[in-house]
Amino acid sequence: MTCQVARFPLVESISEPADLLGLPRERLGELAEQIRGFLVENVSRTGGHLGPNLGVVELSIALHRVFESPRDAIVFDTGHQSYAHKVLTGRWREFDSLRQEGGLSGYPCRNESEHDIVENSHASTALSYADGLAKAFELRAACDRRVVAVVGDGALTGGMAWEALNNIAAASHRPVVIVLNDNGRSYAPTVGALAEHLATLRTPPDPRAASDPVRTLFETLGLAYLGPIDGHDIDALEQGLRRAAAMRCAVVVHCVTRKGNGHSPAEQDEADCLHAVGPATGAKAKTTSWTEVFGAELLAAGAERDDLVCLTAAMLRPTGLHPFARRFPQRVFDVGLAEQHAVTSAAGLALGGLRPVVAIYSTFLNRGFDQVLMDIALHRLPVTFVLDRAGVTGADGPSHHGMWDSSLLPLVPGLRLAEPRDPRRLRELLRECLCVDDGPTALRYPKGAGGPDLPAVDHLDGVDLLRAAPGSAVLLIAAGSRAHACVRAADTLTARGIPVTVADPRWTAPLPPALAGLAARHALTLTVEDNVVTGGMGQRLAHLLVQRDPVPRLRCLALPARFLPHGDRGDILRRHGLDAAGIVDTVLRHLHPSHCHKRHRTPARST
Ligand SMILES: Cc1ncc(C[n+]2csc(CCOP(=O)(O)OP(=O)(O)O)c2C)c(N)n1
Numbered sequence: 001m002t003c004q005v006a007r008f009p010l011v012e013s014i015s016e017p018a019d020l021l022g023l024p025r026e027r028l029g030e031l032a033e034q035i036r037g038f039l040v041e042n043v044s045r046t047g048g049h050l051g052p053n054l055g056v057v058e059l060s061i062a063l064h065r066v067f068e069s070p071r072d073a074i075v076f077d078t079g080h081q082s083y084a085h086k087v088l089t090g091r092w093r094e095f096d097s098l099r100q101e102g103g104l105s106g107y108p109c110r111n112e113s114e115h116d117i118v119e120n121s122h123a124s125t126a127l128s129y130a131d132g133l134a135k136a137f138e139l140r141a142a143c144d145r146r147v148v149a150v151v152g153d154g155a156l157t158g159g160m161a162w163e164a165l166n167n168i169a170a171a172s173h174r175p176v177v178i179v180l181n182d183n184g185r186s187y188a189p190t191v192g193a194l195a196e197h198l199a200t201l202r203t204p205p206d207p208r209a210a211s212d213p214v215r216t217l218f219e220t221l222g223l224a225y226l227g228p229i230d231g232h233d234i235d236a237l238e239q240g241l242r243r244a245a246a247m248r249c250a251v252v253v254h255c256v257t258r259k260g261n262g263h264s265p266a267e268q269d270e271a272d273c274l275h276a277v278g279p280a281t282g283a284k285a286k287t288t289s290w291t292e293v294f295g296a297e298l299l300a301a302g303a304e305r306d307d308l309v310c311l312t313a314a315m316l317r318p319t320g321l322h323p324f325a326r327r328f329p330q331r332v333f334d335v336g337l338a339e340q341h342a343v344t345s346a347a348g349l350a351l352g353g354l355r356p357v358v359a360i361y362s363t364f365l366n367r368g369f370d371q372v373l374m375d376i377a378l379h380r381l382p383v384t385f386v387l388d389r390a391g392v393t394g395a396d397g398p399s400h401h402g403m404w405d406s407s408l409l410p411l412v413p414g415l416r417l418a419e420p421r422d423p424r425r426l427r428e429l430l431r432e433c434l435c436v437d438d439g440p441t442a443l444r445y446p447k448g449a450g451g452p453d454l455p456a457v458d459h460l461d462g463v464d465l466l467r468a469a470p471g472s473a474v475l476l477i478a479a480g481s482r483a484h485a486c487v488r489a490a491d492t493l494t495a496r497g498i499p500v501t502v503a504d505p506r507w508t509a510p511l512p513p514a515l516a517g518l519a520a521r522h523a524l525t526l527t528v529e530d531n532v533v534t535g536g537m538g539q540r541l542a543h544l545l546v547q548r549d550p551v552p553r554l555r556c557l558a559l560p561a562r563f564l565p566h567g568d569r570g571d572i573l574r575r576h577g578l579d580a581a582g583i584v585d586t587v588l589r590h591l592h593p594s595h596c597h598k599r600h601r602t603p604a605r606s607t
């Protein structure tokens with residue numbers, strides 16, 4: 001057997017952070033370069049966050065040389081920049097499984113390592129964790145344990161970060177090391193006054209000018225400030241971090257880094273410095289992505305009405321707003337990584353007579369639920385929420401699956417929720433949302449490519465019938481993109497002598513009353529939705545059906561009320577019976593034999 005020559009021998013020599021201290025200082029630069037090459041090679045193959053991680057290689061080395069994880073708590077905000085941390089904490093061998101089912105998470109993961117503390121990939125939380133940890137260490141007299149929060153300049157534009165800073169600065173005697181990873185970008189360059197302030201701090205003062213050094217916002221609040229420090233100079237970083245640790249107080253260490261550092265394709269990517277790259281498959285999606293269809297239709301709508309304005313929370317391009325922004329730059333507002341503010345600012349825009357569209361990933365709207373409820377719906381304001389990445393997203397794991405919105409939003413009085421099954425319905429339903437003037441509307445669709453258009457064969461009081469089998473015993477009610485699986489299942493069952501009707505309500509909140517009548521005319525009704533079962537479309541239909549006598553037979557196919565690990569979107573949907581085979585299986589298991597003209601044994605399901 002030929003012995004494998006280690007491509008990254010220094011990387012492979014690190015099995016725990018303590019190994020870093022055994023490395024001669026003059027080899028740390030070499031280690032950084034090997035980590036960089038290791039990440040480029042592996043992440044380019046598996047997919048994942050490349051730009052953010054290349055920007056914190058030296059910072060991660062310095063952090064683990066100065067602090068003693070896990071005794072010291074190192075919390076990464078958002079966590080998408082924790083790959084070097086994972087390499088330095090003994091997980092380099094698992095990188096070929098990155099973001100794959102059962103493999104390494106793309107974010108910190110407590111089951112993976114004692115060095116990982118926060119798994120939530122929602123930004124702007126690290127300082128709140130740090131505030132709590134510092135208080136706990138103080139109360140437990142664990143004064144030898146230090147708290148470090150690594151926060152990006154983008155994450156720092158989130159409201160929670162300032163709620164935490166308000167508390168940390170008020171007790172600045174309590175040691176918290178706030179490592180500001182300032183690369184000047186979120187996806188795109190970070191927006192807002194804070195970004196401008198940081199840019200001022202990054203700019204070395206003119207030695208000829210007589211002006212005093214700029215007093216930072218942090219110092220004005222009562223925090224100590226060290227910086228700016230070159231975020232790619234390990235010695236300078238170590239010196240700054242050791243000094244901060246020795247200060248035994250709340251201190252901001254301002255590290256200036258470059259997103260994508262050392263990898264020219266990332267450094268030169270003006271869009272987002274290769275923030276995230278897909279797995280190297282080479283296969284281009286054959287059908288247009290939902291996001292592109294939304295972006296094009298919004299642009300068309302924006303050309304027809306000049307009251308249409310859009311908002312994004314630091315994700316203009318990922319949510320498809322860039323065509324609209326190019327054409328109507330005055331009518332797009334990037335509010336920074338600040339979803340709560342985005343929602344209530346949209347309320348203000350609506351109160352001012354405009355027609356706002358908030359484009360946001362489903363999972364991130366969770367953060368603005370109160371604002372939807374009390375700042376928008378209470379005032380019956382015409383704001384439309386376009387929820388991309390709704391349902392199972394896959395590789396980004398439990399805090400990214402957009403599996404809650406179809407349970408949360410129907411709680412909001414007066415809000416109407418639409419779920420397009422295909423790109424054509426997305427275009428139609430967006431227009432319908434924009435025509436609603438007496439309250440909020442929301443539109444949800446999944447990550448990735450929208451399937452082919454699925455025409456209705458009939459209509460019933462606002463409900464599209466995609467298959468209409470006279471005298472059918474089985475009714476499938478599909479929410480959004482699950483319509484394709486329902487139609488495939490219906491065709492399979494029909495071929496087995498079980499005719500099936502497939503209904504797509506298009507609007508899943510409030511549910512069209514016609515659905516209850518349809519269910520009452522079938523021996524078995526299945527609802528199928530890419531959302532958590534609790535409070536989902538199925539349970540909401542059940543609430544309508546229990547008021548009937550007899551109560552129609554109903555089964556709800558949905559996601560379980562628990563956190564789902566990362567993996568392939570299709571595999572996760574399949575595992576929870578939300579694909580055609582799963583639907584067929586459920587029908588055959590629950591349909592009374594008298595309705596099976598030629599009953600077949602339940603086929604063994606592929607996993
Ligand atoms: C609440 C929330 N909104 C949006 C996102 C999507 N998101 C992931 S990383 C990122 C940019 C973060 O910028 P920064 O904190 O500066 O980190 P960097 O990528 O520059 O290292 C955004 C907006 C998120 N993770 N959480």
Ligand SMILES: CC(=O)[C@@H](O)[C@H](O)COP(=O)(O)O
Binds near residue numbers: 318
């Ligand atoms: C870290 C983060 O929240 C985003 O970058 C997330 O990875 C979005 O992924 P997609 O845009 O690829 O769905």
Ligand SMILES: [Mg+2]
Binds near residue numbers: 152153186
């Ligand atoms: Mg940044």
